Amino acid sequence: CMQELKKFHDQPSVTADGHLLEIVSNVGNPQDAYAAKRSGAEGIGLYRTEFLYMGCESLPSEEVQFDAYKVVAEIFGSTAPVVIRTLDIGGDKELPYMDLPKEANPFLGYRAIRLCLDRKDIFKTQLRAILRASAFGNIKLMYPMIATMQELREANSILAEAKQELDKENIPYNREMEVGMMIEVPSAALIADILIQEVDFFSIGTNDLVQYTMAADRMNERVSYLSEPLNPAILRLIRNVIHAAHQHGKWVGMCGEMAGNLTAIPILVGLGLDEFSMSTGSILSARALMSKLNRAEMQALAEEALNMTSAEEIKQYVNNKVPAVA
Ligand code: PEP
Ligand code: MG
Numbered sequence: 001c002m003q004e005l006k007k008f009h010d011q012p013s014v015t016a017d018g019h020l021l022e023i024v025s026n027v028g029n030p031q032d033a034y035a036a037k038r039s040g041a042e043g044i045g046l047y048r049t050e051f052l053y054m055g056c057e058s059l060p061s062e063e064v065q066f067d068a069y070k071v072v073a074e075i076f077g078s079t080a081p082v083v084i085r086t087l088d089i090g091g092d093k094e095l096p097y098m099d100l101p102k103e104a105n106p107f108l109g110y111r112a113i114r115l116c117l118d119r120k121d122i123f124k125t126q127l128r129a130i131l132r133a134s135a136f137g138n139i140k141l142m143y144p145m146i147a148t149m150q151e152l153r154e155a156n157s158i159l160a161e162a163k164q165e166l167d168k169e170n171i172p173y174n175r176e177m178e179v180g181m182m183i184e185v186p187s188a189a190l191i192a193d194i195l196i197q198e199v200d201f202f203s204i205g206t207n208d209l210v211q212y213t214m215a216a217d218r219m220n221e222r223v224s225y226l227s228e229p230l231n232p233a234i235l236r237l238i239r240n241v242i243h244a245a246h247q248h249g250k251w252v253g254m255c256g257e258m259a260g261n262l263t264a265i266p267i268l269v270g271l272g273l274d275e276f277s278m279s280t281g282s283i284l285s286a287r288a289l290m291s292k293l294n295r296a297e298m299q300a301l302a303e304e305a306l307n308m309t310s311a312e313e314i315k316q317y318v319n320n321k322v323p324a325v326a
Helices: 002-006 030-038 050-054 062-075 112-118 120-136 149-168 186-190 192-198 206-214 221-226 232-247 265-271 280-290 295-305 311-321
Strands: 020-027 044-048 081-085 138-143 179-183 201-204 251-254 275-278
Touching: 002 280, 020 030, 020 081, 020 280, 030 044, 030 062, 030 280, 044 062, 044 275, 050 062, 062 081, 062 120, 062 138, 112 120, 112 149, 120 138, 120 149, 138 149, 149 179, 149 192, 179 186, 186 192, 186 206, 186 232, 192 201, 192 232, 201 232, 206 232, 232 251, 232 265, 232 295, 232 311, 265 280, 265 295, 265 311, 275 280, 295 311
Parallel strands: 020 044, 020 275, 044 081, 081 138, 138 179, 179 201, 201 251, 251 275
Antiparallel strands: none
16 A cells, blocks of 8 residues: 555665665656656656657757756756666657658657767757766766667767867866666667677667567557567567676666566566666555565576566466565
8 A cells, every 4th residue: 555655765676685776767857857756766767858859949959958957967966867868759759840751660760869870960969968967966878779889889979079079168077977778679689798888788668679579569559469578579688688788797777668567577676677767656666566576586487487488478477476466
């Protein structure tokens, strides 16, 4: 009940056997960030900056962006992490003033990092704003929709240019700012061991990773039976991603809806996921659940689940094994 959940508000996210996890939140604007803090989030795992762009009549200036990012960083103070994702426009999210040509397959088209690498002016303005805000809190930067090492390297080289500009202008920023990328395209999940060498962390975007792996439009009700994150194919990709990052001593988060799913959490804990980013409403029940899980047991549970044939079978198995979930 709510009263019982309340006691988890100010507690760390930790398993019954003392393994420390992190529960952070997904937000779209500074107001959401206040709400997330009040709801017990330990930081922000995904700040969807496209909503800032969508709320403007034209491209937001560096100054407008800087103000918004700084506010969110300051809400969480100097240590709690705030992961800011660079512009993820296209797909289901339109920007009327950019007047982009209609595409037959917008989810497979000109979107997110693809657009940003093409429109370096837009991208660099945002990178400068994020870098400047990094002087005011524990900001981490994250690229969406990376599919190849080439894209990651291009993004990183534009970031290096932005840093050089700020250096020349004597504008402060956090030189140690962590830079990560989302894993939401299957190609990236498959070469995670290569990509991790040029980032500080991964965050798995299961909303898109499921869509692209299962070849099922995430908005199409008629194929929604395929949009199931507990599918063994998805779990195997997730295992690969976490393993690759940990081999290199890096951390892995998840910011897709799956991270707040109570049936998925025991498996994700077993697979070694470090950070769980979810909507504010899920935070306390996720933390309460984690407090009842034993990590070694969840590792065994995950191993079993990954050899099962369907999401249905996996869900039933978890709900029987982990009574706290059902
Ligand atoms: C995702 O794809 O899982 C994700 C978190 O990004 P978005 O939902 O904004 O596409
Ligand atoms: Mg996505």
